[in-house]
Amino acid sequence: MISGGSRGLGFALVQHLLARGDNVATFSRSGSAVLDSLAAAHAGRLLAEKFDVTDSRAIGGFLGRIADRFGRIDHCVANAAVAHEGVLATTRDDEIDSMLAVNVRGAIIFVRECVRQMLAAPAGSDRSVTVVSSVVAENGSPGLSVYAATKAALEGFARSLARELGPRGIRVNAIAPGFLETDLSSTLPAEQRARIARRTALGRLGQPEDIVGAVDFLTGKAGGFSTGQVLKVDGGG
Template sequence: MRPAAGDGDTQTPSRKVAVVSGGSRGLGRTLVERLLADGWRVATFSRRANEFTTAMSEAHPDDFHWEQADLGEPEAMRAFARTVGRRFGRTDLLVNNAGMLHQELLLTTPSKRIDSLITNNLTAPILLTQACARLMTRHGGNIINISSINAIRGFRGVSVYAAAKAGLDGFSRSLARELGAFNIRVNSIVPGFFDSDMTADVTERNRERIQHRTPLGRLGTADEIADAILFLTSARAHFVTGQSIVIDGGITC
């Protein structure tokens, strides 16, 4: 019987390697912390280092890797994956977490901004996935794409962002078909509104409106989104692939 997807080397679980894009803050930071605590080796990138990435490098010199990379430069994704392969020798988990949100009506959005939104939220994750999946074909793996409820529910001023995230969901489903034969699972997590850098600028009035429209009556937390992601990495999710799992407190129901 072949090993379950995402298990990696079951004899030495500490050798499991996770790649998390945008792991310097927000949800990415939460995932880095929790994966390290669970015994994973973790590689991540962001546009610049900060106190967190420096602290993790010092605390986990053998198990944590950070380097500077920008989603806006898609070729950097392939270079980052090559570096991870050289340092850790494998990749068992990829979480495409990093992204960029810009709110503006389509009629006034410059073409360069449109290109940037598509590159950051769709093209770069696809290229990073391609590079990491090539490593995963040797032993199986797990790919989790972080989408958004904007992909399934229309909101004013985010049409290009929504298009990119909807593309990421479609990419996940089709890729699950392609990679299943290699024992690689592919799913997407579709978060609703939760406390993060992207919602930090939401006015108190709009926050109250969101909470009022949410059946559970509040915004989510990064840990609650991370719970769903970590479930997909666990033994309880070995038969789950090609799915988009909505974690939104019920706002889209």
């Protein structure tokens, strides 16, 4: 189960997890043509719907349909997020509210609903929660202080939840990508992109495909003893 699978990193994850043989469920507010094509090509293995991650009733309803179709949830990835770039002094209330509502409240509600279903299902298979953070939570970045605060909140959430759910056999980790070339970062000025690329050891910004291997690890058998971790994937930023 992946939130925000219509584009960017979420879409790359949907593609990858389908290719590794998983059944996949995802949602976003508006969907996308590429996701529709993927659903048509993987009939019966990809469930995609449109709703807002802040709507807990909609998430609950979707989880019920996932249970009917696939039986249970093994892995949940809280990926959906929004970013409003700008110095704090000019950031509007509605921009702050939207980042907190989607990136923190929405992600927490999404994970809670998934975990409720995981706990209700018979244990046995490897189960995990992965929240998508960002390197800015630790490194900081001018113009992204509120966004960074939401990601730092998620990392704290993941560490505590890992301790809470470890005894139940559910692993909880965060992944912290560096800057990726997606819609979310499209408002970054060219000058700032060039500066980020220059100070990155690998000399470039990331692509969504650069991140899927780390999520593959955290949601797979190889990551079976990893929990409470924040895994940075940033090209050596």
